[in-house]
Amino acid sequence: QVQLVESGGGLVQAGGSLRLSCAASRYILSINLMGWYRRTPGKQRELVAAITSEGSTNYADSVKGRFIISRDIAKNTVYLQMNSLKPEDTAVYYCNGRVTGGTNYWGQGTQVTVSS
Numbered sequence: 001q002v003q004l005v006e007s008g009g010g011l012v013q014a015g016g017s018l019r020l021s022c023a024a025s026r027y028i029l030s031i032n033l034m035g036w037y038r039r040t041p042g043k044q045r046e047l048v049a050a051i052t053s054e055g056s057t058n059y060a061d062s063v064k065g066r067f068i069i070s071r072d073i074a075k076n077t078v079y080l081q082m083n084s085l086k087p088e089d090t091a092v093y094y095c096n097g098r099v100t101g102g103t104n105y106w107g108q109g110t111q112v113t114v115s116s
Contacts, residue, residue: 009110
């Protein structure tokens with residue numbers, strides 16, 4: 001079992017920045033893949049950024065160059081630094097952790113709203 005708790009969402013103007021945090025209940029290097037997803041009404045949840053236990057990262061094309069995923073192993077926390085935010089980044093952002101065997105765990109979600 002893995003509990004994931006997100007924080008850091010909120011309202012920001014276009015061009016601004018936010019940092020999301022995802023605190024895991026266990027050692028994050030024991031989690032094969034951790035990522036951030038987002039969902040907007042009427043759309044499927046989409047991958048925004050992910051980081052493997054080895055530290056490899058990948059990003060959705062729409063956020064490359066603007067968002068950075070990182071982690072603090074000592075705090076068992078993964079971050080999503082979001083810069084140059086656009087109104088289309090408005091969504092509920094979810095933290096995800098995938099463990100050996102393929103089981104996925106999700107946080108409760110945090111709302112990010114970018115005003116134009």
